Amino acid sequence: MADSKRSAKVVLDGKEFDLPVMSPTAGPDVLDIRKLYGQADVFTYDPGFTSTASCESTITFIDGDKGELLYRGYPIDQLAEKSNYLEVCYLLLYGELPTAEQLSKFTTTVTRHTMVHEQMHNFFRGFRRDAHPMATMVGVVGAMSAFYHDSTDINDPWQREVASFRLIAKLPTIAAMAYKYSIGQPFVYPRNDLSYAENFLHMCFSVPAEAYKVEPALAKAMDRIFTLHADHEQNASTSTVRLAGSSGANPFACIAAGIACLWGPAHGGANQACLEMLNEIGTVDRIPEMIARAKDKNDPFRLMGFGHRVYKNFDPRAKVMKESADEVLGLLGVQDNPILQVAKELEKIALEDPYFVERKLYPNVDFYSGIILEAMGFPTSMFTPIFAMSRTVGWIAQWKEMISDPQLKIGRPRQLYVGAPRRDYTDVAAR
């Protein structure tokens, strides 16, 4: 619990109210307003929560000015270079990097949960083949509470643990099934002899008709993408998971809510929207036209993959992703991909344009990820499902932290009501 030895004063109608100031490990101090309504009979007002700390957390920290992202204190660029996704999952869930024995046990447990209940195959068949994979994932993950009812009691620590393993392990299988279903190919069962990233590529791209060999360098790039997307403080989808969890909803329902929120183009849907934007731009000579549209207040168009609520400097994940794009496209022999050239030129022009510089708009995690995923063979509709399966561990870590918080209360914001004052009903004849 962050301590509070200092306080701030609010003076309202001549009365003074003390607000304790709490100091974090890193980041801005916070004013504790929990008692303000009871003492001063006023709410605070912060649409979009731009200046509000919704919880106390020990998991992830972002310094938006420095462009720094820490998972349990470890910088994302070090983890992306030296760690791997399952080790990062352990770190996010338990707070420390695992020993070799702990990692081996954790990996074995996750591996052994990758299959889904066979009857889930029928569940998929209720969807149209052209359903967006995110629509399928929202439905199937929500339905997990029907298939795995024995791990839905949030008050049982063991059931919370089992549900966490099931979600981390089965999300790739479900995402791959959503992809296979959308292209009319048979589902591919997971294999326990493959790593997490190798297994996902295998379940997406292998077919029964021939042997499939996972390219190790592509599996490593896939694993790095999972790591870069694993957690990110109290973003919209994580806040959705926390709010759903605060009502006591089961973990599968909470993660399904997070997936639904992530789908929005302002959030996790931006990777698909960004690649579609780059493809629409098509060539470098059309960039000035799109930059002009992005700056035009009368045009709803925004530069997808640019800007961020917290980062007012480079998104450190975008830096790693940009390096990875060069590496993966080079490996696949498509380094002269015109879309990558458009992206690099767009980034260069935007970062020199006063509109973007003044507003501190930089490429975010979604700007380069789609270029890599498309080069790997994924359709744009699979970009956000890959984001969702990567972020599942972050959502679970944040949900577990909230559930075990002794201060847990149901989330219930108030409002600034500006509607009609009390008035009496009038009969239709009198209107």
Ligand code: SDX
């Ligand atoms: C993710 O929160 C997270 O951590 C999310 C995420 C995670 O890992 O969970 O990092 C993942 O969602 C990354 C963001 C992906 N979204 C996009 O790339 C979509 C494009 N970006 C924008 O929609 C926007 O930048 C947001 C939504 C990301 C942030 O919006 P904010 O913080 O609410 O900022 P804002 O809308 O108030 O913009 C401030 C100004 C405005 O101009 P003015 O009114 O001051 O004149 O900047 C402009 C905006 O019009 N602006 C943009 C812009 N983003 C902001 N103008 C053109 N293009 C853009 N992309």
